[in-house]
Amino acid sequence: MSTSIRMLQQHPLRCLAWLTGSAVTFCLIACATGVERFGTPLPMAEVSRIEPGHTTRSEVLAWLGPPAERIDGGRVSEDEGRPAIVPRAGEEILLWRYQERHEIFGTALLYTRFSQRTLTDTVMIVLDERGVVSHVASQRQTGSGR
Amino acid sequence: MVGRPALLGLALLAAGGASGCGLLALGHDAVLGSVSPVGRVHDPAVGRGFHVTPHGPVADAEGEARLRPFPADLIHRLGSPSSFRSLVRGLQALAVGTSVVVERHDRSGKGAAADEVPERGASAQEVLGRLGVPDVWLRRSSGSVMAYRRKASRDLSVNLGMPPIAAGLVPIPGLSNLAFRYGVQEERSSGIVLFFGADDRLLEHVVESDETGL
Numbered sequence: 137m138s139t140s141i142r143m144l145q146q147h148p149l150r151c152l153a154w155l156t157g158s159a160v161t162f163c164l165i166a167c168a169t170g171v172e173r174f175g176t177p178l179p180m181a182e183v184s185r186i187e188p189g190h191t192t193r194s195e196v197l198a199w200l201g202p203p204a205e206r207i208d209g210g211r212v213s214e215d216e217g218r219p220a221i222v223p224r225a226g227e228e229i230l231l232w233r234y235q236e237r238h239e240i241f242g243t244a245l246l247y248t249r250f251s252q253r254t255l256t257d258t259v260m261i262v263l264d265e266r267g268v269v270s271h272v273a274s275q276r277q278t279g280s281g282r
Numbered sequence: 283m284v285g286r287p288a289l290l291g292l293a294l295l296a297a298g299g300a301s302g303c304g305l306l307a308l309g310h311d312a313v314l315g316s317v318s319p320v321g322r323v324h325d326p327a328v329g330r331g332f333h334v335t336p337h338g339p340v341a342d343a344e345g346e347a348r349l350r351p352f353p354a355d356l357i358h359r360l361g362s363p364s365s366f367r368s369l370v371r372g373l374q375a376l377a378v379g380t381s382v383v384v385e386r387h388d389r390s391g392k393g394a395a396a397d398e399v400p401e402r403g404a405s406a407q408e409v410l411g412r413l414g415v416p417d418v419w420l421r422r423s424s425g426s427v428m429a430y431r432r433k434a435s436r437d438l439s440v441n442l443g444m445p446p447i448a449a450g451l452v453p454i455p456g457l458s459n460l461a462f463r464y465g466v467q468e469e470r471s472s473g474i475v476l477f478f479g480a481d482d483r484l485l486e487h488v489v490e491s492d493e494t495g496l
Contacts, residue, residue, distance in 0.1 A: 219415060220417070220418045220419075221420075221421075222419070223421050224422065241374055246381050246383065247381060247383045247385075248378055251386075252386075252387065252389070254388075256392075258414075260415045271406060271407050271410055272410070273410035273415045274415065
């Protein structure tokens, strides 16, 4: 019979105290990493097909799909990852957005550290009063996307 | 001798008493709720719209339904994948609540470098093609303003005090109120602001110094 089993039989309370203390200590040390994804990866390859002054609204919607946001009255307040854009009269702005939030969480006894980095892919299309693209911009920070 | 059915019934009663819907949870909230690292337990357990924030779990309690035996959206909670996210967030909130030193770092935005800005007179489309989607773009017939920003923040807090459970064991009134808290919040940003004329041509740009050394 091994030494550990003999020790358990002779000193059960001491062994239980050691196991409980080890479990508590283990639970007090933890680390977690994760990625939160909001939206679907954007078709960045289709953005290069868009030509200011030529591409129409229907073509943009056919290539990129439905936008995440449409602005024709302007928004002033800025949320994280959402640009604050105020268009001119008669203009329409379409936004597509995909966001990843990378998190690292670690706790060791009485010290906790939480680190978060937000990466955003955005496509912005500005349409004039005729429904033709006047400005196009894209931004890619994540490694996702088609 | 107590039979197995009786033991099973006692176990179920104990589980109910120890759950977020039972008397133990109500007692915890009444005695420790305001200082407990897990926060109030009963309202988030039985309310609707349960979600966990970095500061703890929250829910809509729908009034004084203190004796509700189970959450109103129990099936939704059990079946929704977001429940696992809430579990992780809850554990993180517990670790934050029991830690003496808590440090948090946040970074967002891409910003823009000064050497990436086109020459004066460049069109708005050229700037958008070079720098990407702006964080702010105010367009007027008389001109427009465009801004790119990168932001970093750091929160550090040190909490020293008597743990809630220990405070309940020591028979000295008011001992649990003794606490020392020290907090530092830093937020830094850097970026570029560009000014355009009525013809959408770049007039001037201003660079905000890069202080995001966090």
